[in-house]
Amino acid sequence: MATVLLLRHGRTTANASGELAGRRPVDLDDAGVSQAERAGERLRQIPLKTVVSSPLLRCRRTVELALPDAEIVEDDGxxxxxxxxxxxxQLKxxxxxxxxxxxxxxxxxAVFPNGEAMADxxxxxVATVRRWDEKITAEHGPDALWLACSHGDVIKAILADALGLHLDQFQRIVADxxxxxxxxxxxxxxxxxxxxEGGDLASLVPPKNETAASDAAVGGGAGT
Known part of the structure; x- marks a missing residue:
């Protein structure tokens, strides 16, 4: 199966002021613009097959700054x-x-008044990411790398599922x-x-003629 890179949007004016942005069309602040540009320097190290984004402004802006030449597909999921x-x-x-x-x-x-349940x-x-992963694998093969730009709680929920954690544990995960x-x-x-993380991504490119295995390396393996 393919590999997904989960990119959180850069810092927004709401993040900076301590507000909960939700689905409002808030934009990146100056720090967020710089963060998105730096993320782009990392992301351009690797051959991304597909770029999928939340339709909200802050995610679109982040991807447009990071990958100005990319074709962006929006997904409400x-x-x-x-x-x-x-x-x-205000969060306080x-x-x-x-x-x-x-x-x-x-x-x-947790069910937010006039909003969504966190479980939903x-x-x-999770269903959205898995659906896209299957599609990209079918089209580009199991070595494919693709990007999904989303939001903090959404990314934490996807990671919790991948780690086999109950949603009640997802607050232990950080997505800056x-x-x-x-x-x-x-x-x-x-x-x-x-x-x-914000480090080098070049090692994510699989070695030639080597596909991802389902078995974990006993002892931890030698890395890539």
Whole structure:
């Protein structure tokens, strides 16, 4: 199966002001623009077969800055969690809401007022990534690399699924602005290759004539 690089959008004006952006059309701030450009320097090291993005402005802008020549396909399955009445509010104020501790400790039970359940967000995000991964594998082979640009909670939910974690554990995962996490899917299990990092990506290109195996390397392996 193919390998997906999960790119979170760069920092936004809402991130900088402590607001929960939700699905509002907030843009990147100056730091976010720089982050997106630096992500592009890393992403251009590798041959991406497909670039898929959340339709929200901050993700589109991030990909356009990072990969100005890429053809971007939007997919609603990668859009932000629907935070409903929480959108646009300060996080410091939301921390006083009775729903806050549920979001922190038991997110699988969290349903945002006039919004989306976190469990539903997780299910549609995972289904979207797996659907695209199967499609790209069928079209380009198991060594294909592709990019999905999305949002913090969405990426954390995808990583939790790949790690075999219950959604209630996904708050243990970090996905910083413009960070890249990597999941390689195989017929038997996903492998989480990288999480929340900004380093060199050239080693993700598989060696010639070598495809990803489903078995884990006993002892940890020699790396790539």
């Amino acid at each position: 990668l859009t932000e969690c629907g935070y409903g009445d929480w959108e646009g509010k 104020d939301l921390a006083k809401d009775p729903l806050w501790p549920i979001v922190q400790a038991h997110p699988s039970a 967000m997780s299910a549609r995000a 602005p413009a960070s890249i996490s990597v999941v390689r899917y195989t017929p038997f299990r996903p492998f989480v290759v990288r999480v929340n």
